Amino acid sequence: MSEIKAKDFAPTGDAxxxxxxxxxxxxxxxxxxxxxxxxxxxxxxxxxxRTLFNMVTERKIYEDQGLEEYVAYQxxxxxxxxxxxxxxxxxxxxxxxxxxxxxxxxDSEELFDIVLMTNNHAQVGVRLINSINHYGTLHLQPDISRxxxxxxxxxxTFKGSxxxxxxxxxxxxxxxxxxxxxIERFCMTGGxxxxxxxxxxxxxxxLSKDSEKVSEAIEEGIAAAxxxxxxxxxxxxxxxxxxxxxGDAVLFSDESEIIVKEGGLDTFFAHEKKFENTPLAQGPxxxxxxxxxxxxxxxxxxxxxxxxPIRTFLVTARSAASSGARVLKTLRSWGLEIDExxxxxxxxxxxxxxxxxxxxxxxxxMFHIEGARELGTISAHVPYGIGQKYxxxxxxxxxxxxx
Amino acid sequence: xxxxxxxxxxxxxxKDADRALVVAVTTRAVFDAAAGDVYGMGVxxxxxxxxxxxxxxxxxxxxxxxxxxxxxxxxxxxxxRIISSTSHYGLEVGRFCFSSREDLVETLVVNNVQLFLSTDxxxxxxxxxxxxxxxxxxxxxxxxxxxxxxxxxxxxxxxDCDPVPASRGAAQSFSARLGEMRGxxxxxxxxxxxxxxxxxGGSKSCGVALQTLRSRGLSVDxxxxxxxxxxxxxxxxxxxxxLLGDGVIDLED
Numbered sequence: 001m002s003e004i005k006a007k008d009f010a011p012t013g014d015a016x017x018x019x020x021x022x023x024x025x026x027x028x029x030x031x032x033x034x035x036x037x038x039x040x041x042x043x044x045x046x047x048x049x050r051t052l053f054n055m056v057t058e059r060k061i062y063e064d065q066g067l068e069e070y071v072a073y074q075x076x077x078x079x080x081x082x083x084x085x086x087x088x089x090x091x092x093x094x095x096x097x098x099x100x101x102x103x104x105x106x107d108s109e110e111l112f113d114i115v116l117m118t119n120n121h122a123q124v125g126v127r128l129i130n131s132i133n134h135y136g137t138l139h140l141q142p143d144i145s146r147x148x149x150x151x152x153x154x155x156x157t158f159k160g161s162x163x164x165x166x167x168x169x170x171x172x173x174x175x176x177x178x179x180x181x182x183i184e185r186f187c188m189t190g191g192x193x194x195x196x197x198x199x200x201x202x203x204x205x206x207l208s209k210d211s212e213k214v215s216e217a218i219e220e221g222i223a224a225a226x227x228x229x230x231x232x233x234x235x236x237x238x239x240x241x242x243x244x245x246x247g248d249a250v251l252f253s254d255e256s257e258i259i260v261k262e263g264g265l266d267t268f269f270a271h272e273k274k275f276e277n278t279p280l281a282q283g284p285x286x287x288x289x290x291x292x293x294x295x296x297x298x299x300x301x302x303x304x305x306x307x308x309p310i311r312t313f314l315v316t317a318r319s320a321a322s323s324g325a326r327v328l329k330t331l332r333s334w335g336l337e338i339d340e341x342x343x344x345x346x347x348x349x350x351x352x353x354x355x356x357x358x359x360x361x362x363x364x365x366m367f368h369i370e371g372a373r374e375l376g377t378i379s380a381h382v383p384y385g386i387g388q389k390y391x392x393x394x395x396x397x398x399x400x401x402x403x
Numbered sequence: 404x405x406x407x408x409x410x411x412x413x414x415x416x417x418k419d420a421d422r423a424l425v426v427a428v429t430t431r432a433v434f435d436a437a438a439g440d441v442y443g444m445g446v447x448x449x450x451x452x453x454x455x456x457x458x459x460x461x462x463x464x465x466x467x468x469x470x471x472x473x474x475x476x477x478x479x480x481x482x483x484r485i486i487s488s489t490s491h492y493g494l495e496v497g498r499f500c501f502s503s504r505e506d507l508v509e510t511l512v513v514n515n516v517q518l519f520l521s522t523d524x525x526x527x528x529x530x531x532x533x534x535x536x537x538x539x540x541x542x543x544x545x546x547x548x549x550x551x552x553x554x555x556x557x558x559x560x561x562x563d564c565d566p567v568p569a570s571r572g573a574a575q576s577f578s579a580r581l582g583e584m585r586g587x588x589x590x591x592x593x594x595x596x597x598x599x600x601x602x603x604g605g606s607k608s609c610g611v612a613l614q615t616l617r618s619r620g621l622s623v624d625x626x627x628x629x630x631x632x633x634x635x636x637x638x639x640x641x642x643x644x645x646l647l648g649d650g651v652i653d654l655e656d
Binding site: 035036038039067068071116121122123125126129130132133183184185186187188189190191192196197199200201202 | 589590591596598599605606607609610613614617622623624625626627628629630631632633636637639640
C-alpha cells in the first residue's frame with residue numbers, strides 16, 4: 001500500500017508527527033477526489049460486493065466453513081485487493097462518462113453515482129474499502145495489458161522501479177480523461193437484505209449476484225439484474241459506455257412474450273401488426289434507459305453527439321419486418337432514443353453481442369444470457385415476466401443461503 | 404436543602420460497580436407522565452435485559468453487564484409510584500436516584516454513569532457539555548432482534564478540533580467497554596448490534612473510522628457511508644435505539 005501513502009499524504013515538516021500526518025491525510029481525503037453528486041440529481045447505480053469484485057474463493061469459504069470463518073478470512077486478507085468482478089468494467093465505464101460530464105458541466109450534479117450495497121458484515125467492509133481505494137489510485141497506472149496490446153511494437157521493454165512498476169506508461173499520450181474508481185457511498189448491512197435501502201439511496205439500477213434480492217428490487221419498482229461473468233473476456237471500450245438491452249420483458253412489459261408463449265409465433269406476429277401503433281407497457285429497465293438518455297442529451301447539447309461516451313443498443317429477437325415497428329414506435333412515444341436497434345429475427349444473440357462489445361447486456365431469458373456469456377459478453381439477467389417460467393435451459397435456482 | 408437519595412432496587416441483583424456498564428435514564432424517558440406508559444426506553448429495556456441474559460448464559464460469573472440507573476428529577480413524581488411502576492413493568496433497574504434538574508450531572512458523576520440516555524435533546528446536550536456521554540433514544544415502531552447502538556463516524560475521523568468536545572474521553576472509553584461486551588458474541592446472532600454511520604467524508608474516511616474503532620476494541624457490525632446524502636431516509640430505516648456522536652446528534656434529522 002506504499003503507492004497509496006505516497007499519493008495521499010501531504011508532505012509535513014516533521015515526518016514523525018502522527019497528528020499532523022493524520023490531519024493532512026484527512027484534508028487530502030477531502031480535496032483529492034471530486035465530491036460525490038447529490039443523490040436526487042444523480043443516476044445512482046447500486047452494486048453488490050460480489051458484482052464489483054471477484055469473491056468466488058471467499059464465497060466458497062462461506063459456503064463450506066460458515067460465516068465466522070469467512071469473516072476471519074476476509075480480515076486476514078484485508079490488505080490484499082480483490083480482483084475485479086463482473087460489474088467492474090461497467091463501473092469503470094461509468095466513471096469515464098463522469099469525467100467527460102465534469103469537463104463539460106463542472107458544476108452539475110447530474111452524474112453517475114455508484115453505491116456499494118452489500119449485506120456483508122462491516123468487518124469484511126474494510127477489505128472492500130481497501131480494494132476500492134487500490135483501484136482508485138490506479139488512474140496513475142492505466143491498465144497495462146491493454147496499453148501493451150496497443151503499443152506492442154514500442155513497448156517490449158517493461159522495466160520500471162519496484163515501487164512504481166508502471167511509471168513509464170505515464171509518458172504515453174492518452175486522448176481521454178482518466179477516471180478513478182470512485183465509490184464514496186456504501187451500505188453494509190451486516191446480514192440483513194440491503195434491498196430495503198435501495199430506495200433510501202435513491203437507486204436507479206441495482207446489480208447483484210443474488211437473484212432473490214434482484215427480484216425483490218424489481219417488485220419494488222427498482223431496475224435490477226443478476227450479473228454473470230463472461231466465460232472469456234472481450235476487450236471493451238475504455239472511452240465509451242456501451243449498454244445493450246433486450247426488448248420484451250426488459251425495456252417493455254412481457255405482454256407480447258405471453259402471446260408468443262401461449263399462442264405461438266404466428267399469433268404473435270398478427271397481434272403485433274394489429275397493435276403496431278399502440279405503445280407497449282414499460283418494463284423494469286425502461287427507467288434506466290431513460291436516465292442514460294438524459295445524460296446523453298447533455299453531450300448533444302454541447303455538440304458532442306459524434307463523440308458521445310454513452311451508446312445504447314437494443315438487441316431483440318423480434319424481426320424488423322414483422323414485429324419491430326411496434327418497438328420503435330413505443331420508444332418514440334416515450335421520447336426515448338436508442339442508438340442502435342438490432343433485430344435478430346430469432347437468431348442467437350451471442351455473436352452479435354460479441355461484435356457490439358457492451359459493458360453490460362440485459363435480458364430476461366437465461367437462454368440468451370448463457371449464449372452471450374459464452375462469447376464473452378458480461379450479462380445481466382432480469383428476472384421478470386413470463387420468461388421465468390418457460391426457460392429452455394435450467395430453471396433459475398436461487399442459492400440456498402441468503403448471505 | 405437539596406438531597407440526592409439513591410435507593411437500590413431490591414428486586415434486582417446488583418451488578419459489580421467497577422465492571423458494569425452503567426447506563427442512566429430519566430423517568431421522563433421511561434414513563435410517559437400522562438398515560439403512565441413505557442416510552443422509547445420501554446423498547447430498549449427488554450433488549451438491554453436480553454443482552455445481560457445472554458452474557459450470563461455464556462458466563463454466569465460475567466461482570467461486564469448493563470447496569471441501569473433510573474433518575475427522577477421531577478419533584479412532582481412520587482418515589483413510591485416510580486418504584487412500583489418499575490416493578491410492574493418488570494424493568495431491570497439497579498438503582499433509583501431521586502435528584503433535581505440542577506443536580507443531574509452531579510448525580511450522574513457520583514453514580515459513575517458511562518452513558519446517559521434521554522429523549523430531551525437540550526438535557527442530553529447539557530449533560531454532554533459537562534463531560535458525560537449522552538445519547539438520544541430513538542423512537543421504535545417495529546420490534547428488533549437486537550439492541551442497536553449507532554455511532555456517528557464523523558466524530559471519530561475528525562482531527563482534533565478546537566475545542567475538543569467535553570464528552571470525547573467518555574465516548575472513547577464507553578466504546579471500548581461496549582466493544583468488549585460485543586466481543587463476547589459471534590458475528591451473527593448477537594443481541595447487541597453496533598452500527599456506524601458517516602455523514603460527510605467518503606468511503607476512505609469511513610474505512611478509517613472502522614479501523615480506528617477496531618483498534619479501540621470495538622468491532623462494528625453495520626456501516627453506512629452517506630458521503631453527503633441525506634440522513635433522514637437512512638436513519639428511519641436503521642432505527643437505532645441509542646445514537647452516539649460528538650455532542651448529541653438529533654435522530655429525527
